[in-house]
Amino acid sequence: MKNPLKIIKGRYLTMGVPYLWLLMFFALPFAIVLKLSFSSAAIAIPPYEATFSYADEMLNIALNFGNYLLLLQDSMYYMAYLTSLKMAFVATLGCLILGFPMAYAIARAPARLQTVLLLLVMLPSWTSFLIRIYAWMGILSNNGLINNALMWLGVISEPIQMLNTNFAVYIGIIYAYLPFMILPLYATLVKLDLSLIEAASDLGSRSINTFWKITLPLSMGGVVAGSMLVFIPAVGEFVIPELLGGPDSLMIGKVLWQEFFNNRDWPVASSLAIVMLALLIIPITLFHRYQSRNMENDV
């Protein structure tokens, strides 16, 4: 006979271990960021003032909205958010335009070739992210490969400034995140019923028309998932604007990093994180809905 108590214990354990771990190291940290965003910076270790203090048998709560006011007043922060959203949006669009036909071609390739092509697409993302961004520094710089080639060909006489511009950041984001766009697109496109497309073309639909009316609407789940997988991390990207961007590619991830590491203003860094999260909550929810539909299997 199975011991019912044992089964229940096992269930709680299976649930409890990941639950407690995530509560401790994922949920609780966010509560602390929220708390700290209402604190003020101080020259101390750790460099902020306590929000909750207990003195004379009284619990004192000191909330400081100054950090949020600062974000509103100083146009630098405001611009950084706008620039991040704009650049992430354009780069996501770039990934989609390049990634969709690629995913489509892979999904229509012979079955054996599909695995090889997917492997080829994914392989770069398993090598170092940092090193792949670094590769573009050598290609785009003023005495880099592209400028040298163009000058040798006589197309230009002066090098074009490409490194440390927004253009380089776009290239970097598209390059780094392209595989994450292709994978979910492939997953939906490979399940697409080909007979629908054939039916459309049999009935005289032009291929462009078929694409807009049949292929794209039916692969919307993959489009949304892929776009969110690119857009959300790109908004908070630090490495790419730091290495490839210039003074005008002021992205919020970089600003947060500087506030934290260079200015040691932890409360402002925290409020920057909270506002970023608030801006991203809609895309995150969209992605989550797609992901949990794929993962969950209610018994």
Next chain:
Amino acid sequence: MKKLSFSKVMLWFGLLFLYAPMFILVIYSFNESKLVTVWSGFSPKWYGELFKDTQILEAVWTSLRIAFYSATMAVIIGTMAAFVMTRFRRSWAKLTLSNMITAPLVMPEVITGLSLLLLFVEMADLLGWPAERGMLTVWIAHSTFCAAYVAVVVSSRLRELDLSIEEAAMDLGATRLKTFFLITVPMISPALIAGWFLSFSLSLDDLVIASFASGPGSTTLPMVVFSSVRLGVSPKINALATIIILSVSLVAFLSWYLARRAEKKSKEAME
């Protein structure tokens, strides 16, 4: 037919776009000149320089150890979470767990890193533990975000499994735990291995979260590479990049080859 050829052209263009920069990195790692962009002759000397750099070598060792432990922990947590998500009845607890486990997949790294660092600082303040940030705190941080990837990989495999095999084992008197280790684990082992390797490479590669969570004495490889790359291109980094690219390609090719051979064998066995 016309659109198919367009998508094929884009596929080749995209693959060229993905691979050309990496090939250029590899080629220039054999450049004799210190200027990475000017070719002045073939020389393997930068590899020699690389292996003399004790700072890089120490960072490699630190990173490898952290990646090993993080991947192992991530597989344990991620598999448990995947099991809850695919085999447990809908409940409030399951809903919150599934919300928490996939969130790190899309969370901007600066936010995850900042929040974990603040947690460690508060904990040190209140509990006196962890007294110092180092390998342990990076391990916790990496295990948490890698578990999300493991959960995705493992849950997709768990969903495909034929439940009747597990049910048969339990009908024949095996306990739930025994069934899990003797029936479920062998059947999901490809996903467990894939999840482990994915976590290993993610941990090895992470710069932002490690920068927040680490302390003195636990400088990881990406942190060393980043501080060097910030100052500009250097042929030593090209040599390091070449070694990374070649070893990842080798592992990927081997796993693909072994998977194909196993598939062929099972097909032959079926016939």
